[in-house]
Amino acid sequence: MxxxxxxxxxxxxxxxxxxxxxxxxxxxxxxxxxxxxxxxxxxxxxxxxxxxxxxxxxxxxxxxxxxxxxxxxxxxxxxxxxxxxxxxxxxxxxxxxxxxxxxxxxxxxxxxxxxxxxxxxxxxxxxxxxxxxxxxxxxDIDHMRGVVMSASSDIDYMVEVSLLSVYGRLSDEEKLAFRASIVGQISKKIDDWQKDLAKGAGKESLEKLLALRHLFSANDRLASLLEQLSCGWTTEQHNQYLEKVKVYKDTIVPKRNKLAHVMLKRQSGQPPQLIGATGSWGVDDMTKLRCDFIEHRENFQTIAVLVDAPLI
Missing domain, CATH: 3.40.50.2300 (Response regulator)
Structure with a gap:
């Protein structure tokens, strides 16, 4: 629902x-x-x-x-x-x-x-x-998380297409000013991030750095974990785990990121689809993705056990 x-x-x-x-x-x-x-x-x-x-x-x-x-x-x-x-x-x-x-x-x-x-x-x-x-x-809590994510994705999608539509109606001069304004906002954000990074780097704690989630994203964490494990794991079995992590990073994560910016669309006589700027997703696509997530979740659980990570 x-x-x-x-x-x-x-x-x-x-x-x-x-x-x-x-x-x-x-x-x-x-x-x-x-x-x-x-x-x-x-x-x-x-x-x-x-x-x-x-x-x-x-x-x-x-x-x-x-x-x-x-x-x-x-x-x-x-x-x-x-x-x-x-x-x-x-x-x-x-x-x-x-x-x-x-x-x-x-x-x-x-x-x-x-x-x-x-x-x-x-x-x-x-x-x-x-x-x-x-x-x-x-x-339940997990379903409500899905409801909120779905609603926010719908809003994100509508904001993006609305922004592009507004931009398309501007004159060339206004478009230039609009883009310059966005560049200015991003530049200010980078300056603020530099200050946050300096504070985190000054503390001898990895937790403090990981707390900078806006700077060190989930994908960054994944890449860092893969790099560290690749340096220490050399057996064939360990390499199998790492290969799955690479597949997850290169194929599953991009799909997940795209799904964060799609909108549910229903058409008369047609099955529902998730529509985004980069394409559409149907029921079969989502079923396949769920199966992939199950497989990769099991792989990450195994890795967590092997490195003695405390799982909840």
Whole structure:
């Protein structure tokens, strides 16, 4: 789940959807999620939201009105069955004007599993109960780190393309001044870094130097470790570990750095992709990268043990 929480809302009365969703939107915002509503007034309209993979549509919850305007109570029975067929792994919330138990009976007879039930009077509270259950599954520290990184990457991407767009509209003279201004900012930063480096170099502590993360990056640390190990390790087995480190440094790190500046893009009828200035990434690419990270993580764990590094 991203910063967005997306509901596919199937109801033939859009004004009711708007009314109920406003209260949910504010409550979700307090939880750190932005509510997105996809609406459908008929079952036929639902088809445009169906995707080949359960994660491709970004839908977190499907809410279904029992009587979809038929006036005889038959519309919802058909809706429940068809929506479950179209979204076999989604959470469903099935609601009617007043009779929650009737909905349970219908779902039982139709052999529809995994559905929640509500009435219009308690719809917001019941829907938020389902939302809370879904959200609680992903509100762990590691996932939240991913959410923050994803959101910051989206912003970084938009800032960069916006900056390039603004620059493209300037006159030649203004472009020259703009570039000169950036060079000035970088020069000042270098001067400040020189002062920080002088302070760190004056202390007899590697930790003090490593604390200068803006000067000695993760990639710098990796290169330094590789250099030091290459000087002391000579066996064939040790060399195998070092070769993997080189592969990680030369191929995996550049990919990781590129992924820090991409944005998730969804197109109708197409699987989602991560789009950046240097190319795009699909599901298969990410699966391969995850496999690579697992392999390299194991290699670095072995190296850490061999050099007696304290692992958490």
């Amino acid at each position: 991203k910063l967005d929480f997306t509901i596919l809302w199937i109801d033939d009365q859009p004004k009711h959807v708007r009314s109920f969703s406003e209260g949910m939107k504010f409550r979700l915002r307090d939880m750190g999620f932005d509510l997105q509503i996809l609406t459908a007034e008929t079952l036929d309209q639902v088809d445009e939201y169906v995707r080949g993979h359960v994660h491709d549509d970004a839908i977190d919850l499907v809410m279904v009105d029992y009587d979809l305007g038929t006036g005889n109570g038959n519309g919802g029975e058909e809706a429940l069955q068809k929506v479950r067929e179209k979204f076999p792994f989604k959470e469903l919330l099935f609601y009617s004007a007043s009779d929650r138990e009737l909905l349970r009976e219908i779902a039982f007879k139709a052999k529809v599993d995994g559905a929640h039930f509500s009435t219009r009077l308690s719809l917001v509270e019941d829907a938020m109960h389902v939302v809370n259950k879904l959200v609680s599954k992903v509100l």
